[in-house]
Amino acid sequence: MLIRAFVPAHITAFFVPVFNENPLLAGSIGAGINLEKGTNIFVTTENGPERHIHIAFNGEPVERNNAIISYSVAEKMIPKDFSGEIEVWQYFDFPNGYGFGNSAAGALGTALALAFNFKEKTFLQASQVAHKYEVLYKGGLGDVIAQFYGGIELRIKPGAPGIGVVDNIFFEGYKVLTLPLGRISTKEVLDSDVIKLIEEEGKRSLEEVLKYPRVEVLMKAARAFSERTGLLTGELLEIAIELDKDLRLPSSMVMLGKSLFALLREDEIEKIKATLTDLTIERYHICEVYTQRPSVERWMGGSL
C-alpha cells in the first residue's frame, strides 16, 4: 500500500523565535506564506520478520544522521508491535537549506502518511511528533504549524499544532515569486547578536499586520524586518532592489535562506521574467499560494 502526502513549502517573512524546554511549547510567532510547490512524501509499508526504516531524499537513500528528524518521526509514528519494511520517499521542489521549510515538510508528511496508514494517531498528534523533532534537532521552529494550516499565515501564539495558534489573512490576485539563491545557517543566526533585533522587529511587524491584516502591509513589514535586522544585505539586497522596480509591492528575504520572494500580479509576470533574464537568474519559481491543509491519501497514481 502506497500513501502519498503533500506538504507545502513555507516561506517565513518575519519571526520571533520562542524557546522552551518543552519542544511542544517552543516555536515562533511571525508571518509567512505556504506555496503550491513543496514536498511530496510517499510511504510504503510491508510486513516482514524484521523492522527496518528506509528514508530517501529525491530518490537517493539517506543515512540516519543526515535525516535524523524524519527518522525520529518515523520511529515514533510506527506502532511498537509493527514488524516489517517501511520506506519513506521525500521529493523536494526546493533545495534543502534555502529557507523553504523542507525538513519540516518531510517530517510532517512522514508523520501524516504514517498516521493515515496505521490509523492510531490523530492529525494533531501526528503533527506534534513532527514539530517535536523539528525543534529538538533544530530544523526550524514555526514551519510545521504554518504548513499544517496553510495560506498566508500569521503565527500569533507559538508552539506545536494544537498548542500554537495560526491565523490567516485574506488576499486575492497574487502569485508568489521565489528565488532560491543559497544557504544560510539558521543556527548561526539564532546564536548571534542579531537575535535581539529579530525579536524587536519581529514583534513590531506582527503587530502592524494584525492591525491592518492585508498582504500589502505584510510585505512592507517583511522588507522592513529583513533590512532593519541586517539580514538582507549585499548582493541579495541589490537583487531585491532590482525586482522592486517591476513590482507594486516590495520583495523581501526568505527567513532563513539566501533566497528572495515577492507577491506578483498577473500583469507583472512578463516584466519580472525579463528582469530575471537580465540578471542572469535562471532558477526561480512563480506559483500560487497553497491555502489548504496538507493532503494525505492512498496513492493510486503511477509508479514512483
Added chain:
Amino acid sequence: MLIRAFVPAHITAFFVPVFNENPLLAGSIGAGINLEKGTNIFVTTENGPERHIHIAFNGEPVERNNAIISYSVAEKMIPKDFSGEIEVWQYFDFPNGYGFGNSAAGALGTALALAFNFKEKTFLQASQVAHKYEVLYKGGLGDVIAQFYGGIELRIKPGAPGIGVVDNIFFEGYKVLTLPLGRISTKEVLDSDVIKLIEEEGKRSLEEVLKYPRVEVLMKAARAFSERTGLLTGELLEIAIELDKDLRLPSSMVMLGKSLFALLREDEIEKIKATLTDLTIERYHICEVYTQRPSVERWMGGSL
C-alpha cells in the same frame, strides 16, 4: 462585486456543552462530521448614501428577528464608515432546525465573505464574530469552530476558533448518508434534565475516540451516546435499526435534530437505497466528507 463563501453542513455525533459568560470561551467538546453539502453565501456591496443590510434565506428576504445571528454578524463585520447597500444571500442544502449547522454556516459564511470584501479582519477574527453571535443567540455551541476546520473532527477544547482546539481523524473509503427527518429544539434539550447524562456520556465518548482515533470507534461511540442519553428513541431508533442491517458501522442520530446519519462504503450504497425506498423515505443525501476550510472567493460564475 460578488463574493461567494461555502461553509459545510456539520453533523454533531456526540457532545458536551460548555457554558461561559464570555461567548468566546463558551462552546462544546465532542465529535462530528463536515459534509460537502452545506451553505452557499453570496454577498454584494454597493456604496450609497445610506447603510442598509438585507439578508435572504433560499432567495426569500428574512426579517431581522428571524435572522438575528447573521444580521448581528453583518453589522459587526461591515466597517463603521461604510455607507451603502449590503446584500447577503444564504442558500441551504439542508432544512433549518434539523441539526445540520445552518445558522452557524450562515453566520460564518457571512463573516468570511465580508472579511474578504473589506480586508480589515483576519480569518480567526471573522470567525470569532460568527461564533460569538451563534452562542449569544443560542444557534449552537460548536458548529462554527467545527466548520472552520473541516473533516471528521474532534473538538478537544471548547471555544471560538483561535481559542478552542479541533483535531481530525484519518479515514478512507467512506461517504456519509444523512436523513433529515424533523426538528428538535436544542434549547429545550439543553434546559432539561438530560444535560447531566449528555455531559457524562459525551466525555466518555470523546475519551474512547481519542484512545482509538478511528471512524469505527467514533460511530459506535456516537450510537452509544445517542441511546444512553435517551435522545435516540421511538420511530427514529426504529429507522436506525433498519439502516444498521445494511451497514458495517452503526448509524446514529444527528445532535440535535430529528435526523440520522451513517458512514457508507461504496458497496453498501445500492442496498441502503433500496431499504430507504422500502421505508418510503424520499429525502436523504449521500455525500463526501468535506475535509478543507470554508472557501471564500470573488465569484465569477453566472447570476444567482
